[in-house]
Amino acid sequence: MLQVNYIRDNREQVLERLAVKNFKQPALVDEIIQLDDKRRQTQTSLDNVSAEANAAAKQIGELMRAGKKDEAEILKSKTGTWKEDIKALGEQLSTIEEELYQKQVLLPNLPHSSVPKGLTPEDNEIVLESGAMPHLPVNALPHWELAAKYNLIDFELGVKITGAGFPVYKNKGAKLQRALINYFIDEAEKAGFSEVSVPLMVNEASGFGTSQLPDKEGQMYYVGLDNLYLIPTAEVPITNLYRDVILKADELPIKNCGHTPCFRREAGSYGAHVRGLNRLHQFDKVEIVQIAHPDNSYELLEQMVSHVQGLLKKLGLPYRVLRLCGGDMGFGSALTYDLETWSAAQQRWLEVSSVSNFETFQSYRLKLRFRNAEGKTQFAHTLNGSALALPRIVATILENYQTENGIKVPEVLVPYTKFEWID
RNA sequence: GGAGAGGUGUCUGAGUGGUCGAAAGAGCACGCCUGGAAAGUGUGUAUACUUCAAAAGGGUAUCGAGGGUUCGAAUCCCUCCCUCUCCGCCA
Structure with missing residues (x-):
């Protein structure tokens, strides 16, 4: 399986090499790059929401220990939307990752420069x-x-x-x-x-x-x-x-x-x-x-x-x-x-x-x-x-x-x- | 196949709801010490993704796997997988 980062950084070369192997679906390369963009965006959003939720959870713990129950309760009530977001984004992310993987496994390895062109x-x-x-x-x-x-x-x-x-x-x-x-x-x-x-x-x-x-x-x-x-x-x-x-x-x-x-x-x-x-x-x-x-x-x-x-x-x-x-x-x-x-x-x-x-x-x-x-x-x-x-x-x-x-x-x-x- | 126990970092092993990516020890790496080594001593020591021009730094995830409860899970619940012990069977 080819690494996505390699495909991103060497798009032209990847296409050129795949052609030597007579690869029939060159469009896959761009699809993979686009999917990976989507993956990164989703990953980042998910990470940000998780970071907020983690910070709040930590704070709640501190408030509880300090006996400030009321303040803790107020914070708790805010966590609902984060939880929903985390769940939704998590599902999105795994869908994208699965889709990406399915496309990635379709790409054959790139042939070495000494490989002759040919079909049969x-x-x-x-x-x-x-x-x-x-x-x-x-x-x-x-x-x-x-x-x-x-x-x-x-x-x-x-x-x-x-x-x-x-x-x-x-x-x-x-x-x-x-x-x-x-x-x-x-x-x-x-x-x-x-x-x-x-x-x-x-x-x-x-x-x-x-x-x-x-x-x-x-x-x-x-x-x-x-x-x-x-x-x-x-x-x-x-x-x-x-x-x-x-x-x-x-x-x-x-x-x-x-x-x-x-x-x-x-x-x-x-x-x-x-x-x-x-x-x-x-x-x-x-x-x-x-x-x-x-x-x-x-x-x-x-x-x-x-x-x-x-x-x-x-x-x-x-x-x-x-x-x-x-x-x-x-x-x-x-x-x-x-x-x-x-x-x-x-x-x-x-x-x-x-x-x-x-x-x-x-x-x-x-x-x-x-x-x-x-x-x-x-x-x-x-x-x-x-x-x-x-x-x-x-x-x-x-x-x-x-x-x-x-x-x-x-x-x-x-x-x-x-x-x-x-x- | 039946009964029981258990899966935590390179290893041993602690941890039964927040201060835990995780004590302690060993190992390993580097430094000090030494003529050199050992001992001693100090420091460091997971992986992946992501952010960032890059480095530094930050964020997220990972304590067999997946799901659930919870504001918060290595820790509680469910499912699966695996390992070990005893019994059975057997080259």
């Missing part, structure tokens, strides 16, 4: 491509067929016990999952991210904190009986660890990583693009999160991208890095890099990581602050990225490493899988 994924900027394309055998199979051939994943069983999009991993398929999780966590820890293991369900306040609520309510599984949400990403619980917190400047940056399953309702299409592991309702992911000082958050963002690149390199997967264009970026992000691996058997790029700087967009809602050099509180920057999401990595490993004799496990994973071949 085609407009994303390819920052770099790296890694050799694999040479596959002539009868190369897509991962869902490989998974069946080597008895690694049972999609039908998942359908039976839960539904589509909930695969059952078996045998070396299950072990490969665990190997990847441990490998990713170990690598994240080497990069300075300390591991946390967090709840997989969060309350409403946490959903609001990282802004899945109210806008993306439909994407989360909801446990109505207890009013809890299954997490769509570890970003939610990990970032909310720091909700309502005022940090010391020297505690920054805070670096956490964690593995969780992620649950997404993903009302989406069916067909080749969502076949197999391409899109699931439940999948595992290792997430990296940083709480950063605004002065160096973009440096840290680049470091996170490098970290993810390192993983893909070590796994020997060809990949590319995209800087998302305004139209393809998430609502709360100021700058997002997507990392994609090349799925040789499907002949397409698969998104395996998304690394974003949210600047103060989340921290404003989270009330996540630090005390700056002047001793004042200031909103921190929040960043997060997948490092990495498993299913598409599994898919590409299976596809790209297939040979006539089976699937070769990437070298870095062998210490974790304890086997070299899936055959």
Whole structure:
């Protein structure tokens, strides 16, 4: 959520930046400023009346103590209108504040100056491509067929016990999952991210904190009986660890990583693009999160991208890095890099990581602050990225490493899988 | 799920209608003291909104959340949430 004061002070710039994100309702900006004017006026009137009433109450107390009952009674009789005014103004104020909030949450974050203009994924900027394309055998199979051939994943069983999009991993398929999780966590820890293991369900306040609520309510599984949400990403619980917190400047940056399953309702299409592991309702992911000082958050963002690149390199997967264009970026992000691996058997790029700087967009809602050099509180920057999401990595490993004799496990994973071949 | 106790600032903890944004202690910060440190000692130490060109200063709100009673609420009443203890159930 953008701060009203920032919008007031930088109206032109806000409009210009929103245009990069193809924001459809620029009129909202002025509506917000006007509403805030109204809010301030009402606030001031309310404060003034309250001040009078407080002063009178104090005086009545003093008169009573001095035994001047009559004078106190006279004052008392005057308080009626103040009470009415306070009530009326209070109601007005909360109405205005609610209205203001409703409009404020409709504004997406402002994109960073490096964000390219554009509407669709085609407009994303390819920052770099790296890694050799694999040479596959002539009868190369897509991962869902490989998974069946080597008895690694049972999609039908998942359908039976839960539904589509909930695969059952078996045998070396299950072990490969665990190997990847441990490998990713170990690598994240080497990069300075300390591991946390967090709840997989969060309350409403946490959903609001990282802004899945109210806008993306439909994407989360909801446990109505207890009013809890299954997490769509570890970003939610990990970032909310720091909700309502005022940090010391020297505690920054805070670096956490964690593995969780992620649950997404993903009302989406069916067909080749969502076949197999391409899109699931439940999948595992290792997430990296940083709480950063605004002065160096973009440096840290680049470091996170490098970290993810390192993983893909070590796994020997060809990949590319995209800087998302305004139209393809998430609502709360100021700058997002997507990392994609090349799925040789499907002949397409698969998104395996998304690394974003949210600047103060989340921290404003989270009330996540630090005390700056002047001793004042200031909103921190929040960043997060997948490092990495498993299913598409599994898919590409299976596809790209297939040979006539089976699937070769990437070298870095062998210490974790304890086997070299899936055959 | 049943019974009971309780939610106060960074922490411990006092406060049962006005002088309470809140005692006291601890912690922390700065100063004095010291060769340096500890001890001692002094001062300071919440957040948000608002007023103000800015600073200083002022106003308002906040003692789990919301509502009510009252001229006045941390304190009384109602609703909700949460925590703890015991019992039950259980990995």
